[in-house]
Amino acid sequence: MKIHEKIIVLFLWMCSSITVLTTALIIWILVKESVAFFEHVSIIDFLTDLEWTPLFSAKKYGILPLLTGTLLCTLISIFVALPIGISIAFYLSEYAPDRLRSILKPTLEILAAIPTVVYGFFALTVVTPFLKDFIPGLNTFNAFSAGLVMGIMIIPMISSLCEDAIRAVPDSLRQASYSMGSTVFQTSFKVLLPAASSGIIVSIILAVSRALGETMIVSIAAGQQPNLTLNPFETVETITSYIVQVSMGDVPQGSIEFQTIFAAGLTLFIFTFFLNNLSHLIRRKYQEKYE
Amino acid sequence: MNREIRNKVFDIGFRIFGIFSTFLGVILIAIFISSIVQAGFSKIDWNFLTGLPSRFADHAGILTAWTGSLWILALSAIIGIPVGVGAAIFFEEYAPKNSLTRILEINLTNLAGVPSVIYGILGLELFVRSFKMGSSLLAGACTLSLLILPIVIVATREALRAVPQSIRQASFSMGATKWQTIWHQILPASAGGIATGVILALSRAVGEAAPVIVIGALAYVPFVAESPLDDFTVLPIQIFNWVTRPDPEFIVNASAGIIVLLSITFLLNGIAVYLRYRWQKKMKW
Amino acid sequence: MSQNESSISFDFTDRAKKVKLEAIGAHVYYDDNHVLKDINMIVRENTITALIGPSGCGKSTFLRLFNRMNDYIDSFQLSGQVLIDSQDIYERNVNVENLRKNVGMVFQKPNPFPKSIFENVAFGMRIRGISKKTELEGIVEDALKNAVLWDEVKDRLQKPALSLSGGQQQRLCIARVLAVKPTVLLMDEPASALDPIATAKIEELINVLKEQYTILIVTHNMQQASRISDKTAFFYQGQLIEYEATRDIFINPRKDLTERYITGRFG
Numbered sequence: 001m002k003i004h005e006k007i008i009v010l011f012l013w014m015c016s017s018i019t020v021l022t023t024a025l026i027i028w029i030l031v032k033e034s035v036a037f038f039e040h041v042s043i044i045d046f047l048t049d050l051e052w053t054p055l056f057s058a059k060k061y062g063i064l065p066l067l068t069g070t071l072l073c074t075l076i077s078i079f080v081a082l083p084i085g086i087s088i089a090f091y092l093s094e095y096a097p098d099r100l101r102s103i104l105k106p107t108l109e110i111l112a113a114i115p116t117v118v119y120g121f122f123a124l125t126v127v128t129p130f131l132k133d134f135i136p137g138l139n140t141f142n143a144f145s146a147g148l149v150m151g152i153m154i155i156p157m158i159s160s161l162c163e164d165a166i167r168a169v170p171d172s173l174r175q176a177s178y179s180m181g182s183t184v185f186q187t188s189f190k191v192l193l194p195a196a197s198s199g200i201i202v203s204i205i206l207a208v209s210r211a212l213g214e215t216m217i218v219s220i221a222a223g224q225q226p227n228l229t230l231n232p233f234e235t236v237e238t239i240t241s242y243i244v245q246v247s248m249g250d251v252p253q254g255s256i257e258f259q260t261i262f263a264a265g266l267t268l269f270i271f272t273f274f275l276n277n278l279s280h281l282i283r284r285k286y287q288e289k290y291e
Numbered sequence: 292m293n294r295e296i297r298n299k300v301f302d303i304g305f306r307i308f309g310i311f312s313t314f315l316g317v318i319l320i321a322i323f324i325s326s327i328v329q330a331g332f333s334k335i336d337w338n339f340l341t342g343l344p345s346r347f348a349d350h351a352g353i354l355t356a357w358t359g360s361l362w363i364l365a366l367s368a369i370i371g372i373p374v375g376v377g378a379a380i381f382f383e384e385y386a387p388k389n390s391l392t393r394i395l396e397i398n399l400t401n402l403a404g405v406p407s408v409i410y411g412i413l414g415l416e417l418f419v420r421s422f423k424m425g426s427s428l429l430a431g432a433c434t435l436s437l438l439i440l441p442i443v444i445v446a447t448r449e450a451l452r453a454v455p456q457s458i459r460q461a462s463f464s465m466g467a468t469k470w471q472t473i474w475h476q477i478l479p480a481s482a483g484g485i486a487t488g489v490i491l492a493l494s495r496a497v498g499e500a501a502p503v504i505v506i507g508a509l510a511y512v513p514f515v516a517e518s519p520l521d522d523f524t525v526l527p528i529q530i531f532n533w534v535t536r537p538d539p540e541f542i543v544n545a546s547a548g549i550i551v552l553l554s555i556t557f558l559l560n561g562i563a564v565y566l567r568y569r570w571q572k573k574m575k576w
Numbered sequence: 577m578s579q580n581e582s583s584i585s586f587d588f589t590d591r592a593k594k595v596k597l598e599a600i601g602a603h604v605y606y607d608d609n610h611v612l613k614d615i616n617m618i619v620r621e622n623t624i625t626a627l628i629g630p631s632g633c634g635k636s637t638f639l640r641l642f643n644r645m646n647d648y649i650d651s652f653q654l655s656g657q658v659l660i661d662s663q664d665i666y667e668r669n670v671n672v673e674n675l676r677k678n679v680g681m682v683f684q685k686p687n688p689f690p691k692s693i694f695e696n697v698a699f700g701m702r703i704r705g706i707s708k709k710t711e712l713e714g715i716v717e718d719a720l721k722n723a724v725l726w727d728e729v730k731d732r733l734q735k736p737a738l739s740l741s742g743g744q745q746q747r748l749c750i751a752r753v754l755a756v757k758p759t760v761l762l763m764d765e766p767a768s769a770l771d772p773i774a775t776a777k778i779e780e781l782i783n784v785l786k787e788q789y790t791i792l793i794v795t796h797n798m799q800q801a802s803r804i805s806d807k808t809a810f811f812y813q814g815q816l817i818e819y820e821a822t823r824d825i826f827i828n829p830r831k832d833l834t835e836r837y838i839t840g841r842f843g
Binding site (some may be wrong): 002005008009011012013014015016018019020022023025026029030033083084085087088090091092095096104106107108109110111113114115116117118120121122124125126152155156183184185186188206209210212213214215216219220240243244247248253261262265268269272273275276277279280 | 380408469
Binding site for chain 3 (some may be wrong): 388455457458460461462463464465466467468471475476479480573
């Protein structure tokens with residue numbers, strides 16, 4: 001190989017190693033700062049204490065309120081996005097004529113392109129006031145609106161991943177089903193759904209991971225008050241919105257209050273890391289099945 | 292007979308539900324955008340676009356915010372595109388197919404799934420503090436470049452993979468080296484696909500608020516950034532700031548800000564969709 | 577069979593020509609798969625040699641030995657020698673890029689680059705550092721003329737190559753190869769994706785090219801082999817079964833297997 005070509009390959013190699021470095025640094029930073037944090041706060045308290053008040057004078061460091069807040073919003077969003085997303089996927093792949101599909105798909109992608117701060121605004125200024133008419137006692141900042149809008153945001157993610165999975169099912173299965181006199185509906189749900197199930201599960205996992213890490217919608221619409229509750233109409237704080245809250249405030253860097261964001265961040269990262277790897281594993285498995 | 296009717300009903304019922312679901316999102320966007328335009332459009336004027344931020348909703352403008360967003364867009368492009376495309380070329384064309392590559396592969400899907408706020412924490416520790424960049428445009432752009440790296444890489448790899456093997460063979464058989472083949476044939480042939488992915492990634496970077504908040508970009512920056520080392524704010528942060536104020540006048544400002552932000556986002560997405568369309572049409576082997 | 581006799585220009589001075597290509601005890605493996613078994617073969621300069629045999633018999637692998645295109649298959653292993661102009665092309669110090677400049681290849685499916693007609697033909701020069709416009713223009717014109725494509729494209733050199741018809745594309749691929757002035761042409765079923773008229777043009781072209789180039793051509797088409805080649809090599813299951821003057825092979829094959837293949841009883 002010529003020398004200048006070797007230099008180019010070296011450069012390309014360096015670019016690709018940045019991806020590894022990024023992961024390594026994320027883990028290193030989160031772990032290092034969390035270790036410092038856990039020198040002051042017992043990990044038992046962190047996991048079992050029912051209150052999270054590091055910014056108050058009476059400090060409590062129980063992650064559970066943030067965790068339930070995060071999971072509550074995520075759960076609501078998945079309940080919204082999953083049925084709609086899967087229906088869209090089946091509709092686009094099995095029902096819609098090609099022309100319509102080629103128009104609808106890019107339109108759905110617009111949903112994915114809208115910045116999340118805009119969704120947050122939507123949740124707070126449109127959805128919450130609207131819901132207040134139906135739900136008495138609905139807090140201005142509540143998990144329900146945030147989750148609902150977050151669900152809308154992740155619809156395109158679920159629908160496009162599911163559609164890919166459904167389309168990957170060999171046509172021979174469809175033909176077999178139709179030749180037995182099945183309707184499109186029966187073919188979709190009795191033949192294609194089971195066949196595409198692992199791909200659909202992957203899409204759900206990735207959507208959950210995305211919802212867990214979503215920040216701006218919950219920061220704006222769900223509030224910034226850590227409550228240990230499963231009531232969706234209450235104000236909650238998620239891990240992500242807590243990190244934003246600390247970053248916006250004037251907490252001195254290096255203080256124990258500031259270190260909380262690393263412990264919280266690490267907790268979040270463990271969840272998403274696990275889910276992402278799980279999805280990768282499942283995807284590998286089912287790719288092998290079709291090859 | 293009864294069963295037949297039932298099947299029919301389910302079939303038609305689901306078709307209707309499918310159409311409803313598909314259009315639900317579209318309708319929501321339409322409602323939402325029209326309500327924002329109603330609320331904020333009248334606010335957009337020369338003073339708003341060229342005004343500095345202010346505590347008073349009347350006087351507050353978004354000059355520093357949109358110039359900051361453009362800075363971020365440009366710097367992220369300069370940093371993120373070469374690194375992302377370079378990495379993708381390495382993965383796709385050079386990396387040997389072994390277990391190490393598989394780990395790189397898993398790592399890449401992982402990175403794509405890391406929440407943006409975590410990238411903010413990384414940027415804060417790495418660029419702001421260790422590299423002593425401060426909460427500058429450069430630190431913000433570096434952070435966002437890392438954030439969009441997986442998107443750029445995945446899109447670029449897909450575009451590279453779409454170039455048929457026969458092109459590579461033809462080039463090699465002409466005595467071209469690997470890099471000559473990539474530079475003269477594969478990159479030009481995949482440029483449309485790469486550009487689409489890159490622009491979508493940049494549009495994502497422009498819309499991000501969380502990571503830039505975490506690295507310490509301010510809501511109130513009273514001057515237009517003149518160098519990459521200046522403090523900055525971006526449109527999403529400005530909007531977030533306004534949304535969280537109780538005063539309804541600021542909601543009008545936020546709506547106007549959103550109109551500007553969405554214009555940028557949709558413009559970028561429009562370009563991306565157009566490029567993809569043209570590329571797909573041109574690249575028929 | 578009479579049409580064969582009339583169309584073959586059998587070269588009686590065969591032995592007087594210089595040896596161009598040689599395979600000596602060549603074995604090729606893909607992992608445990610023994611795809612070429614002890615191939616010994618000599619090809620003389622400025623002749624056309626057809627490689628025939630059923631799918632998977634190793635003829636394409638054999639063809640690609642001469643420009644080392646098999647190198648891209650990870651599990652590829654070669655033992656024995658492959659020589660061009662008495663030089664072993666698998667020796668360590670051989671520059672593969674220069675080898676391929678000397679040994680051009682035309683593929684089964686036309687594979688022009690997604691660029692202009694001009695840039696397709698100019699590519700071979702560009703990667704060798706020639707970028708002067710006038711110089712390129714001259715070479716491109718010559719190559720296109722040699723490939724009998726010039727008259728059809730001279731007014732639209734800047735148009736995309738993919739806008740040409742399949743037959744034109746294939747001649748463009750030949751022009752692209754001719755532009756770098758090789759001495760050997762490897763053709764892997766160059767007309768199999770084309771219609772009869774385009775095929776006839778390609779065959780006509782190959783016949784002319786023979787004056788200056790040593791041509792190895794893989795073909796599935798027995799008629800084509802008998803029409804254009806001087807010698808024919810019949811491969812079966814990785815072995816070179818018979819290698820004779822084309823006329824002999826088609827009229828009077830020595831091996832029963834060859835005869836059965838040629839007459840279409842298998843393959």
